[in-house]
Amino acid sequence: MKKLLVGAFLFHSLFSYAQRNNDAAVFSDIKEKVKAYYVDPQAYKKVDSLFQSESKNESFTQLNKKDLAALLTQKLRTVIKDKHFFVKYLENYNHEKPINNKEREKSDNFHNSLENFGFEQVQRLEGNIGYINFKGFATVESSKKIVAATMDFVANTNSLIIDLRENGGGDNEMLLLFCSYFFDQKTELYTTYFRHTNQTVHNTTQSEVAGQKYLHKKIYILTSKKTFSAGEGLAYFLQQYKLAEIIGEKTGGAANPVKDFIIQNQYLLLVPAGKITASISHKNWNHTGVIPDQEVKAENALQTAHATALKNILQTDTKTELSIPEIKNLINTLEQ
Known part of the structure; x- marks a missing residue:
């Protein structure tokens, strides 16, 4: 029995060591992609600090890969304050078969057609x-x-x-x-x-x-x-x-367009790699x-918009299939 316990402990220790080293490679790759591509050239320092602090308390290493991806997404969005960051675990990814962009587009189009x-x-x-x-x-x-x-x-x-x-x-x-x-x-x-x-x-x-x-x-x-x-x-x-x-x-x-990467043949990473500037306002909607x-x-928006459009029809005396009393009754119904 003692030998079995020692063996189980050794296996767990080796597994944890391997997982920590694999996670370290994942974290390193993500940091380097942020450093090279993210619109703010200093943001990678926040990512580096994040990974160092989280690795010490082992909050990342105790998770399965799917949950790790979800946590990474949440942490990156919080630390850098950009909701376009995204990490996903690729469960069936075949790194030996290069991604064919035409095949992927064909597949995407098929699913979009549905x-x-x-x-x-x-x-x-x-x-x-x-x-x-x-x-x-x-x-x-x-x-x-x-x-x-x-x-x-x-x-x-x-x-x-x-x-x-x-x-x-x-x-x-x-x-x-x-x-x-x-x-x-x-x-x-x-x-x-x-x-x-x-x-x-x-x-x-x-x-x-x-x-x-x-x-x-x-x-x-x-x-x-x-x-x-x-x-x-x-x-x-x-x-x-x-x-x-x-x-x-x-x-x-979320305004900034993204660039996608495969991390350690296991994860899809989306990094906001561009910055949009509106020609009329010289701003964008990122963060705000x-x-x-x-x-x-949200659940009341359609009724509100429909009533607003009908009120405009009355104000502009626009002809519709409805009479004025019918339009007024419909507005009252929508606003109830």
Whole structure:
């Protein structure tokens, strides 16, 4: 029995030693990626200090790899104050098979197609008000037909509600394409500076799009605490150019675009590698989030926006399928 106990203790000690050394390599790689790529060149010092303090009390080494990734995500976001940091354990990652970008894009497009490339619902609400429930930005190539069809569907409405309450972001080019439907001419929305290449990219809308543009009409954007990244960007830029009124909750506050890395053939690491600067405000929504024009609970945002749009119809004497008494009754119902 004594020999068994000694053997078990020795195995546990060796396992703990191996795990600590593996974690040390993971921590070192993450720190070096932050040092080389993150927009703030001094942020890696905070990461180094974090890993040194956490390694001493062994809070990292006692976790399984999935939980370690979740804790790393939370710690990096807290210490550096950037919500775009992300770590994920790759359980079935095959390091001997290089990632084929075409195959990955094909796979991503297939999975995005199962969710209609982010366009959850498109309809016409009472009062001839368009409604788009949009949950995420897939690639332009995969999405351009569906966004054109969506915008053609709402083209004849008097005003438009875009629901971004569950939009977690996605492709930057798709953000620019969707924004293009609300600008009558080519417009530079923002620049993106990448420190690791010392390059500045100018991001502009398109003068021409496949579907019908939605111009010179009221637009209302619904937001929540879950609205994130490119979802925030759509709200931010249309608000900045006074093209939309934001209704709902303050958004998550993640602006900077990311670069992805494989760490020790085990973890996916996303590092914010660029800094967005809006052309009109010379700022962005990082940390602060997008501040609503009408701040209401997320669950009440659609009713509030619908009522607001109907009130505007009354004020402007805009013709709809509803009579004035019907519009007033609908407003009372929505506000109850």
